[in-house]
Amino acid sequence: MASTAQTAKAAADQAAEFGQEAFKTTVDRSIAAFDGFASNSKLNFEAMTDSLGLAAESAQTLSAQAAAFTKQALEEQVATAKKLAACKSVQEVLDIQTSFVKSSVESYLAELGRWSDAMAASTQRSLKPLNDRFAAAAEQLAVIR
Numbered sequence: 001m002a003s004t005a006q007t008a009k010a011a012a013d014q015a016a017e018f019g020q021e022a023f024k025t026t027v028d029r030s031i032a033a034f035d036g037f038a039s040n041s042k043l044n045f046e047a048m049t050d051s052l053g054l055a056a057e058s059a060q061t062l063s064a065q066a067a068a069f070t071k072q073a074l075e076e077q078v079a080t081a082k083k084l085a086a087c088k089s090v091q092e093v094l095d096i097q098t099s100f101v102k103s104s105v106e107s108y109l110a111e112l113g114r115w116s117d118a119m120a121a122s123t124q125r126s127l128k129p130l131n132d133r134f135a136a137a138a139e140q141l142a143v144i145r
Helices: 002-085 090-144
Strands: none
Touching: 002 090
């Protein structure tokens, strides 16, 4: 009977030791996971602020580009209005007006192309920090699996 009691006590001690070890392992893993989460959160926040900073720079550049185009268009309109005011015939008015419309449309389409290129580059540049973080997260998930 004493042997059975000793065996039961040894089994209970072994189970308690195993339980303590499992608990300690689980707690250590949880702490490591939390540390990883905190580190990733910090990196994600930095990527977001970098992305927003790049987007703000791009918006400023595009705004300056729009202002320059608007200024140029207004100058051309004023010059055309002065030419029209000095016209002596209807044919001269039509020629100047036709030339103005043609150059305005060409200028607008060229500016639209520049805007399109600038927006694409801006978007790509602004999203790069976020894309890098997504790629890093995907790599981490691949390692975990």
